[in-house]
Amino acid sequence: MREIDAKIITQKIKEAFIEANLTLSDNLVSCIKDSVKSENFILAKNILQKLDENIKLAQKLNIPVCQDTGMAVLFVNIGQDVHIINGFLKDAVNQGVREAYIDGDLRLSIVKDPLRRENTNDNTPAIIHTNIIPGDKIEIICVPKGFGSENASRIKMFEPSANEEDIIDFIVETVKLAGGNPCPPVIVGVGIGGDFEYSAVLAKLALTREIGESNPDGFYKKIEENALEKINKTNVGPQGFGGKTTAFAVNIETFPTHIAGLPVAVNICCHVYRHKKVVI
DSSP states (O other): OEEEEHHHHHHHHHHHHHHHHHOOOHHHHHHHHHHHHHOOSHHHHHHHHHHHHHHHHHHHHTOOSSSOOOEEEEEEEEETTEEEESSOHHHHHHHHHHHHHHHTTOOOOOBSSTTTOOBOSSOOOOEEEEEEESSSOEEEEEEEEOHHHHTTOEEEEEOTTOOHHHHHHHHHHHHHHHTTTTOSSEEEEEEEEEOHHHHHHHHHHHTTSOTTOOOSSHHHHHHHHHHHHHHTTSOOOGGGSOSSOSEEEEEEEEEEEOTTOEEEEEEEEOSSOOOEEEEO
16 A cells, blocks of 8 residues: 655645646647648638747747646646545645645636625635556646637437437537637547446547547547547637637547436537646
């Protein structure tokens, strides 16, 4: 049994959320730069150049790439041979989020009650998805999820007779309906299977994958590619002003489901594709 102090979890989470909000992955930056070269529509090309400039300025000034620094979502995989000491996991996670958003001067966007709307003033509580895995380590994926893109999410309970084309049409329709609201170019997370709520978790989990990392199942990889191709023919374009660069990736995660159903959830992320993984 390996002991891990709760204070270490707090510190790692604090560092991860600050870094995720200040620095984007090299893969994403490359996608934007490549799109500037490949985009034919002048307005779209200019917008993509501005996005690239914004990323460079944020790094230079050491400020968040986007003013919406998100709601804190975490996927926490806990080794079964780990014992957390000097505190509880939930408290350690929320303290890490609290310190990240206050000490890191990140926007505080969480309200205590969904209808009364009083701000918590520390961006907690976080949404925590936990899973027990083999080993003596804790793997944590920190996701600051902005709500311009979150608000574009959809879920549909398909009949089990639906096929991959039906699902692709739903994915594409979701992106078209969203238009410029989620600040495209977007990354599209798709969860297929499970039940109503778990398909949405899968869609969010799909947004922790690196750009260019396809589903390992060739069948679903092909669906990802076909959906991406159709999305980029919608002419939504960067920031919704037209062009062929509407999405950088479609990521699908799946889970077994009931014989009577076929849940499909779509969770969209803006071009500020933020997540940071830490292993303790």
